[in-house]
Amino acid sequence: MNHIKFKRKGDEINLGKDIAIFIDLDNVYYGLKKYHMDPDHPEPDHNLFLRLQQYYGKDSIRMMEAYADFELLDISMMSLQRKRVHVNQVYGNGRGGEERKNASDIQLCLDVMEVLYKIPEVSTYVIVSADQDMVPLLDRLWLHGKRVELFCLFDESLSKSAQLPEFCDKTHNLFQFLNIPQYQNLSQLDRLIQNAVVQIYEWYEDPNNSGKSYGSTWIKKDFMRKLHISDVEANHLFTKLLRGKYLEPYEITVDGNIYYGYKVNLANHQVRMVVKIAGYMVG
16 A cells, blocks of 8 residues: 655755645546546546646645555556656455445545644645545544645535535535536436447447447447436437437448448537547547
């Protein structure tokens, strides 16, 4: 397990470096994954780590710590390290999604308390997490006269009973901070449309599907299997995609035979935005 390394006095000049950032990356990663959003997004305006550096200023940040079971996350540790993020590997139960469970939040809290007592110069603590278990930590930092700022997704994952914002000097909505405000209040149908667009786009990105067309029958079967919806709902969703011009017909000729299918319509601004937010480079 990684631990925060403290420098001896005189080893480094840290004038003005009074901000410490602690990211429960396990919590944030799966929260953003619902919107096909990568916290280490290729575009700076949507990249969590670059946005934090931009907002607080690199010269003011003393440390940026990220906690997760990186073996389960589709994210590059090297990419984070290049951004001056210290990664902390915290092993979990080996499961992903909703069944995951690890000690990221516990290790984060322990490290925050260590910094609190060993580096009194840190005056601002930035916590990136929507975990309600953070309340005692936030309260303890306040009692020690520290400024506390919280970043989290203001959606159904934020516990209303925990009232996390009440234990902070300032709260930041990650939808706004990462420049994706349009995703905050998606209806169930809008989220299905978003998932369907990304699914179809990624089907064509898969090298195994090179030279193939994605037919309507297979598209709807995959909707049922991957989106966990019924046959009727899959048909309704497909019809909605066609009428909204999210899809366009696509045909391919193989050995003199024509195969018909559908691709996402990148001429549609909304489709292009969804694919771009998912981390793909489109015009």
